[in-house]
Amino acid sequence: MARVVVATAYGGPEVLHLIDVDPGPPGPGQVLLEVRAAGVNPADWKRYSGAWGTDPAKLPMRLGFEASGVVRAVGPGVADVSVGDEVIAYPVDGAYAEQVLVPATSLVPKPPLLSWEKAAGLLLAGATAAHALKATAVGAGDTVLVHGASGGVGAMAVRLAHLKGARVIGTASPANHEYVLDLGATPIAYGPGLERRVREAAPAGVHAVVDTAGTDEALETSIAVVSDLRRVATLAGFARGTQLGIQVLGGVTAKEIAIRAQARHRLVELAAAGRLDVRIAAKYHLSDAAKAHRLGMGGRTPGKIILVPDSVAARGHEHGSAGKAVAADSEPKTDGRGRPGRRRRITRH
């Protein structure tokens, strides 16, 4: 049996409970993953909040779209994955678990020097950011505005745009400006006067926008400062974004899913080489998933929130302590020059 987190009703984090589930053997094309860490994303609480519908048939609802872990069993027809492989899994349906069945196509080898926690928080935000930068054709010499630059997706968008040779302006709360600066962007505050601050920070103009905030302020500022609306993309302001004629990236069409899947290998390579960091804001045991969600829903916590199965913590596989914010530098460092994590080698357990 495996302990898994489920939402037993629609509502707030109080509906989250740990239950025991028999994951069963992997079916064709699947593997059984022993989860070492799972990434927390806003979509996790939006799913059971009722904002996306309240279909009772979806309850109890498994949660979590990304994880890192060790392959414990392999189903029929899986050729390139073996028991004992250390992997990153995205997308996953139900990553908040001690064990979960995952399509083999969702797996990417985990570089040995990338911690379980950073690996678990890398791919959803990273692939979303890569997709947004591709959709807005960001390249060297561009000036890019990222709304929500201190968030999981925004931070990835800043780093990836910076690595492409773009200049980045990132909005965040003043308390997070130093973090945004460290990521490689010029930080500015969101709130009244945003358009003026953007123009002051980019007197020669803004070529493209990646919006993770979805507010009217972010969207209206974006269309005011960019002349080509095809180069403005929102990941959060769907209704208003559609009205304004900008790109709305839901990540649900086959094309979008393929773009994100393709982005995973490059993201892992960059992380292994120490060129793309995943800042861990806080880490909680699976049994404290509700606390983790309350922290995430409150915002203002730069970096990723990570869940670690209680059983993993008990066996001493985790780094740092769960249940509280952990400093990013308590994580083991990758080799900044990419050795040996640059090799796409699989470590066996």
Ligand SMILES: NC(=O)c1ccc[n+]([C@@H]2O[C@H](COP(=O)([O-])OP(=O)(O)OC[C@H]3O[C@@H](n4cnc5c(N)ncnc54)[C@H](OP(=O)(O)O)[C@@H]3O)[C@@H](O)[C@H]2O)c1
């Ligand atoms: N469409 C997709 O495929 C897709 C995929 C992934 C995520 N998303 C969505 O993208 C959004 C961001 O996700 P995330 O994981 O990056 O969340 P997150 O880590 O919680 O980050 C939220 C960010 O929003 C900023 N923010 C908060 N209030 C703001 C405001 N009024 N104006 C401007 N910025 C504000 C925060 O800045 P401070 O903390 O500095 O205040 C922070 O940078 C969520 O709505 C999520 O559901 C969509």
